[in-house]
Structure formats: C-alpha cells, structure tokens
Amino acid sequence: MQVKDIMTPNPVCISDGASLKDAHLLMQSRGVRHLPVVGEQDGHYKGILTHKKMISTVVSLLNKYGQGALERKERQYLVRELMDTDAQRLSDDEPLAVVVDYFIENKLxxxxxxxxxxxxxxxxxxxxxxxxxxTLLSK
Incomplete structure (x- = not known):
C-alpha cells in the first residue's frame, strides 16, 4: 500500500499570511487539527500548523494579556511565524510501511x-x- 491509498486528498490549507485567529476559526469550523500552510503568492507548501501549536500559542496569549486582549493579539500573529517548516514531506507513492515507522519513531x-x-x-x-x-481488522 502507498500513501495515496489512505491520505485525505485536497486538505483544508491556510495561507502563510493568515492570522492565528484565521487559523483558529478555520480549524474550528472545518473540524481539522492540522493545516498545511501554502504561500500567499505561489500556493506552494511552506509548512504545517498543528492544533497543538495553535492552542499552546492561544493559551500563552491568554495568560499573558487576558481574555479582553486575546482576539486582538490572535490577529497580530501570522501563521508564518507559528508554522513548523521542518516537517517531513511525503509523495503519494511512498510505501506505507516506511511512513508508519516514521510516525512511530517521531510521534507525529x-x-x-x-x-x-x-x-x-x-x-x-x-x-x-x-x-x-x-479496515484490516474487520476483514
């Protein structure tokens, strides 16, 4: 089996110029925990923003500035400042046996x-x- 056999095609993405507030609302409205980040100009992959990173940033802002300033502060932080640019990337023909080992070893x-x-x-x-x-267990 290959990555293309289990991947979610055409995932919800966000622009690197979007705000943390935009990401927060997008994750919430679309029910996703990971947002691939694409360049505003070229549409190419730039990084990934995870729910964990977004929540930790929101909690940090909340603790530092309080509830009253949270929304304003969320709008000041750009996704490009928070995204992970070091994440491994896959091709759709990558064997799943290799990918699953990478997930386990790196706790991704x-x-x-x-x-x-x-x-x-x-x-x-x-x-x-x-x-x-x-699926495999039910066979």
Missing part, C-alpha cells in the same frame, strides 16, 4: 503529501492509520 500526528512542484496533494494523519487498522 500528520505529514503533508506534496507533488514535485511542492503543491499540497493531501495529508496523512495518525487517524488515517487507525482507520486502515480498522
């Missing part, structure tokens, strides 16, 4: 799937592997 929640031009094709999450396990 997701990996972006990119084409040769660095455009986001999909995303693979730990939930995708759990769904695969369910």
């Amino acid at each position: 929640g997701c990996l972006p799937v990119l084409d040769k031009e660095q455009r986001v094709l999909g995303i693979v999450t730990s939930s995708d592997f759990v769904k695969l396990c369910k």
Whole structure:
C-alpha cells in the first residue's frame, strides 16, 4: 500500500499570511487539527500548523494579556511565524510501511503529501492509520 491509498486528498490549507485567529476559526469550523500552510503568492507548501501549536500559542496569549486582549493579539500573529517548516514531506507513492515507522519513531500526528512542484496533494494523519487498522481488522 502507498500513501495515496489512505491520505485525505485536497486538505483544508491556510495561507502563510493568515492570522492565528484565521487559523483558529478555520480549524474550528472545518473540524481539522492540522493545516498545511501554502504561500500567499505561489500556493506552494511552506509548512504545517498543528492544533497543538495553535492552542499552546492561544493559551500563552491568554495568560499573558487576558481574555479582553486575546482576539486582538490572535490577529497580530501570522501563521508564518507559528508554522513548523521542518516537517517531513511525503509523495503519494511512498510505501506505507516506511511512513508508519516514521510516525512511530517521531510521534507525529500528520505529514503533508506534496507533488514535485511542492503543491499540497493531501495529508496523512495518525487517524488515517487507525482507520486502515480498522479496515484490516474487520476483514
């Protein structure tokens, strides 16, 4: 099996010029925990923003500035300042046996799937592997 067999195609992405508030609202409204970040100008992959990073930043802002200033502060932080740019990237033909080892060794929640031009094709999450396990176990 390959990444393309379990990935979520065309995931919800966010621009690197969007604010933390935009990311917060997008994650909330679309029910996602990982946002691939794409360049505002070229649409190419730049990094990933996780729910964990977003929440830790929001809590930090809340503790530092209080509830009254939270929304204003969230609008001041840009996604490009918070995203992880070091995340491993996958191609859609990557063998799942290799990918699952990488997930386990690095305790990851997701990996972006990119084409040769660095455009986001999909995303693979730990939930995708759990769904695969369910399918395999039910056979």
